[in-house]
């Protein structure tokens with residue numbers, strides 16, 4: 001229906017460059033208030049969040065501890081019910097179990113059954129996707145190799161180190177070859193090589209056309225892999241946009257050149273001087289995501305409630 | 313043992329009780345939906361409320377359509393693995409230890425050691441298995457929620473229904489795996505506990521018919537038998553403590569030895585065949601029940617001695633094919649005395665077998681006299697050859713039992729009390745014909761099946777409570793449901809006012825102020841009506857509660873059949889099976905909705 005309308009009125013389709021079907025996650029005015037047993041308000045963990053995540057992108061959720069990242073992911077999974085607003089995944093309400101067929105989720109900590117070994121664990125989750133035994137066997141072996149746990153696949157998870165648990169947690173999230181992967185701090189607990197592998201894996205998932213939503217505190221990692229990010233602070237959306245444009249400092253130009261003659265240099269200087277400027281270098285420098293993050297958090301603490309937006 | 317438990321006809325149950333309870337279930341569901349709607353509209357307004365209730369219903373249909381056996385089994389086997397890791401083995405060890413100790417303490421001096429042993433093992437199994445079900449089911453889901461392993465489950469396409477069913481199936485599997493060896497161990501325990509040998513104490517040659525020797529056995533396991541040996545070298549002991557032994561004579565003359573076989577008759581499953589009961593009053597007129605003595609529950613009514621009053625049982629299907637050698641008639645009559653007489657002697661009465669066909673040539677047997685003692689079961693053996701009264705000249709002559717049975721295979725048994733001013737009390741199930749015994753092992757298995765059903769119900773209640781309560785609280789709730797269910801007959805009687813002294817508050821008031829239960833409260837009208845009003849509400853809720861919980865005592869009652877050596881009736885089994893199935897279905901449905909609408913990560 002919506003597609004037909006869009007086709008019939010081309011101008012409308014142009015206004016909305018992303019067709020409806022391309023939106024994997026949509027939240028509208030999504031809010032969450034944690035209440036205690038008596039229904040009294042405890043924490044306003046998320047305030048009127050509007051987000052859209054499109055197919056094939058890597059979306060990062062950033063924010064200090066307790067800013068509502070995990071809450072957002074849990075709302076998207078239907079583990080929590082919104083206090084108000086709506087969370088839609090694949091166009092369906094987040095409480096719909098059917099959507100889970102196409103989702104993979106890696107929780108903050110890998111909450112797995114400690115008395116199972118790696119093979120049993122993955123086999124169990126494979127069964128929850130109603131996968132037949134032979135498909136399951138192949139998939140389990142494939143994933144164990146992928147996360148590099150071949151050497152420990154018959155050991156009970158209670159003997160696993162944190163990083164190993166993380167790896168099996170990731171394998172568990174990918175068992176159904178999901179279209180959408182939600183990763184809550186995927187690199188926590190991983191060694192440098194593991195972190196590198198995780199990042200490569202996330203990029204590979206994107207290349208396969210999957211959508212990834214992740215939250216992380218390791219801003220360098222986020223800067224490396226994410227296409228777009230949202231920064232949350234105390235449950236409020238502070239920043240949303242493409243990573244490359246966000247870390248570009250727009251009111252500064254940096255020029256650097258090579259192989260220019262003295263005369264040409266003079267000429268450029270003269271032009272700058274004529275305009276009353278003083279040449280430093282000639283390009284738009286990029287800051288680090290870390291700088292941006294710290295600035296936003298400081299600003300927001302100084303002026304709570306203000307949204308420093310800069311849409312892409 | 314008396315058959316107080318009213319076993320309805322299966323058809324009657326199906327179209328009375330069962331359909332009625334289906335209607336009740338439907339009402340319960342409707343009430344649930346309405347409450348859901350109320351809660352939702354209180355929070356978000358009626359339109360949103362209606363919408364969200366409709367959404368839950370729609371998605372539960374969807375859940376049912378997408379039900380997957382593989383997922384359910386995966387959940388079940390996880391529950392099994394988890395349970396095995398927990399305390400299952402310990403429970404079995406506890407059971408074996410209990411049996412070992414019990415072996416020393418169970419008193420074989422008892423008149424009925426089989427009953428003692430059987431009810432001991434059955435009760436022990438019953439409580440252990442129920443306790444296990446209680447612990448396993450109540451703590452499992454809360455543990456998963458607490459350590460958040462549930463997050464990785466509910467974010468898969470697992471339906472709440474599959475989680476609930478998987479848990480129940482898993483724990484039932486574990487319970488079954490425990491109950492089966494318990495049953496087997498119990499059987500051998502009882503066998504061993506009751507088995508004993510005798511040797512010859514003294515023997516003397518006699519010549520009376522075909523009996524060649526009589527003698528006495530040694531005193532073993534707190535009893536001794538007398539025995540006789542026939543001229544073919546075989547023989548038998550008398551019945552002591554409900555059993556006897558075969559005797560074989562080996563050798564001849566002075567060097568002859570006697571061997572005693574294993575005890576016979578201790579572990580049996582007698583099959584009572586019940587008839588319909590009607591009465592004649594003291595003037596000999598038809599009446600549907602006897603008279604009442606005192607305020608006893610009207611289940612049993614009485615006939616007066618020395619009058620024309622009689623209790624008449626009509627048994628059906630009395631055919632030579634079924635009872636080729638006649639049958640045993642067992643009677644559990646009550647005796648009510650208006651004067652003391654000789655308490656030891658019992659009260660004299662008579663049995664007359666009659667042909668229901670009024671135009672039959674032979675209408676009645678000679679009266680068989682017996683004495684009834686209160687609470688003592690009496691057995692009359694009716695052989696094929698009996699003395700009958702000739703209809704024409706009133707002479708008594710030899711006849712056949714089946715001369716007294718009409719063309720439809722019916723036979724009337726008239727019981728009268730012979731002593732003036734003494735009374736016999738009786739109910740339909742107090743007098744019955746004993747059919748051929750059923751196999752004991754099958755009956756024991758049926759007893760264990762009754763325990764199994766209880767375990768299944770307790771498990772589903774536990775899982776249901778654990779969907780919204782924390783482990784310890786869920787366990788307490790399940791335990792309470794078991795206790796209240798167990799005492800539901802009593803509570804129901806309080807709740808319906810069948811017990812004297814009023815409802816809970818009124819009874820408390822009477823106890824505190826020491827007022828007699830039979831007089832009206834000695835306070836003003838208003839306080840009385842307030843107390844009774846509160847009680848009315850309390851009693852209503854008690855009624856609802858007992859109506860909703862399974863009557864576990866009833867289920868345990870069937871294991872009593874095994875201990876008392878009676879076969880568990882097939883109808884009773886089917887009814888209990890169906891009842892348990894309904895409970896499990898309803899309770900898991902409730903559990904499903906509770907889990908589905910629960911915010912897992914809150």
Ligand SMILES: Nc1ncnc2c1ncn2[C@@H]1O[C@H](COP(=O)(O)OP(=O)(O)OP(=O)(O)O)[C@@H](O)[C@H]1O
Pocket residue numbers: 034035042043044045063064065066067068069070071072108913914
């Ligand atoms: N189950 C809960 N009950 C009550 N409050 C909660 C619950 N879970 C989270 N909160 C609160 O909600 C807020 C947001 O928590 P959330 O877990 O979403 O933060 P986060 O951004 O994931 O933080 P972190 O970086 O530490 O993982 C916090 O103030 C937290 O205390």
Ligand SMILES: [Mg+2]
Pocket residue numbers: 069070071108184
């Ligand atoms: Mg978090």
